[in-house]
Amino acid sequence: MASKPPSLFGSLTPVEVLDWISEIEMVFESWDYNKRQKTVLAFRQLKTEVLRWWKMLVDTMQKGEAIKMYWENFLEELKMQYFSEQDRLEINNEFHNLKKGKISVNEYAASFTENIKLVPNLVPTELSKVNKFAIGIPADYGANGEASNHSKSSHLGG
Secondary structure (H helix, E strand, O other): OOOOOOOEOOOOOHHHHHHHHHHHHHHHHHOOOOHHHHHHHHHHOEOHHHHHHHHHHHHOOOOOHHHHOOHHHHHHHHHHHHOOHHHHHHHHHHHHOOOOOOOOHHHHHHHHHHHHHHOHHHOOOHHHHHHHHHHOOOOOEOOOOOEOOOOOOOOOOO
């Protein structure tokens, strides 16, 4: 049984847009959609403000062009609309300054993962992702997920 495609509506943040893209691409994986069919399915899921944006965009195109748009082009238009230059700068700064700090490792990992979706170009390889993640963890942080405290540890037998 096929998944119901998610709708996209309201005033959106970049994270909400990326989450919707991830969800709808999971639907695409379930079926053999071509690039144009993906776009048609996607714009049928647009609601309220996002649908108004899409209709305004379509009005700037030649008749019938929107239906021929490839998925990648649709994504570019969507991201241009919902990822302002200010958003990109803030996301870049947040990612560069991301540290574990006082949050749990799980919260740090979730934030790291969310930020990677927004700025994949900053860490294009697996090695760069691992290095960036490790930089945000304090050096005295233990492998078991808790801060190391060697002065309190005791050795058996003595």
